[in-house]
Amino acid sequence: MSTTTTTTTIEAPRGRVFSHGTNVKYGDFRDDLLKNGFAVVKGAVPRDRALGYADAIHEWLEGFGLGYDRNDPSTIHKDHLPDINEKGMCLGYAISHESFTWAVRQEPGVIDAFEKVYDTEDLIVSFDSVNIGFPNRTDVKPNTPWPHQDQDPEKPGFRCLQGLVNLLPNGPEDGGLIVCKGAHLLSEEFHEVFKDEERIWSWTKEWYGFTDAGLAWLKEKGCEWIKLTAEPGDLLLWDSRTPHYNLSSKSSQPRFAVYTCYMPVEDATEEQLLTKKKAFEETKMTTHWPNAMHVVDLPVYRNGEPDPYNRKSPRQPVQLSERGFKLTGIPYLKQAA
Numbered sequence: 001m002s003t004t005t006t007t008t009t010i011e012a013p014r015g016r017v018f019s020h021g022t023n024v025k026y027g028d029f030r031d032d033l034l035k036n037g038f039a040v041v042k043g044a045v046p047r048d049r050a051l052g053y054a055d056a057i058h059e060w061l062e063g064f065g066l067g068y069d070r071n072d073p074s075t076i077h078k079d080h081l082p083d084i085n086e087k088g089m090c091l092g093y094a095i096s097h098e099s100f101t102w103a104v105r106q107e108p109g110v111i112d113a114f115e116k117v118y119d120t121e122d123l124i125v126s127f128d129s130v131n132i133g134f135p136n137r138t139d140v141k142p143n144t145p146w147p148h149q150d151q152d153p154e155k156p157g158f159r160c161l162q163g164l165v166n167l168l169p170n171g172p173e174d175g176g177l178i179v180c181k182g183a184h185l186l187s188e189e190f191h192e193v194f195k196d197e198e199r200i201w202s203w204t205k206e207w208y209g210f211t212d213a214g215l216a217w218l219k220e221k222g223c224e225w226i227k228l229t230a231e232p233g234d235l236l237l238w239d240s241r242t243p244h245y246n247l248s249s250k251s252s253q254p255r256f257a258v259y260t261c262y263m264p265v266e267d268a269t270e271e272q273l274l275t276k277k278k279a280f281e282e283t284k285m286t287t288h289w290p291n292a293m294h295v296v297d298l299p300v301y302r303n304g305e306p307d308p309y310n311r312k313s314p315r316q317p318v319q320l321s322e323r324g325f326k327l328t329g330i331p332y333l334k335q336a337a
Helices: 029-036 047-062 099-105 108-118 183-193 212-220 270-281 322-327
Strands: 038-041 123-125 130-133 161-166 176-181 224-227 235-239 244-247 255-259 262-264
Touching (some): 047 130, 176 235, 183 212
Antiparallel strands (some): 123 262, 161 235, 161 255
């Protein structure tokens, strides 16, 4: 007697994630996004290329001529590095338009994940920052938890998928992204309960910090905080409603990551695309919002004075593939037709 095994193929419904509710089964990382509010896409960038991008960041740091040497841990000091805050964020020096940053943004496996989420190839990408986190730093203030969501509570629903490409081994003690599992599905209820609470100050409404009372509420609801682990080339994704923060490494392992966020061009206005075009031409940074909701042009200081090593342009002009140029949003402008 023979038996026949039938394999059921899941056909993903058309439309962006969450457009059909949360009980849809895609058979891939999107199921984790729906249920948990985050996902890890393994090997979105081939490991050897990811490690190559990490080497390029080391070379970039050494290129300032301030004394940083990747092989000498004693040179991990603010006197030998460009300005990097305690959370590992580098917000100057045109790093958002450096060759390694744009190379990661143009990686096919990274773009493909966002195409699946939004069910379109017509995407635009953020000009976001790079995280350069070194362990055991005593020359900057300690990095403490800063749980937050990157979305205006008054604009509910799935609006933005955030992401980063991990470039170095990132284990449980190596610092990195901490996410609150399942809290994205409670976001509207949470903000209704806490609508009268005094908010933690932020320069934008698209950021909400969680107070101790809010964290206690999430705990009562059974939401668990999870530290994501990743290998070089893994893509970490999270719903912008998902509470999250990062921590510094407790090991000897640095953390390098490039923030990557894409959204459908149809979600951007013509005015936003024009702002984005100007930001690209002036090699300025944006936040994670690909529609250039915010353009970042912050002063960079060294010892309380404007940093003479800061620069407004990358070392070399931006190199883009045809697809990479589309990600700038420029080809979608009506004026470009």
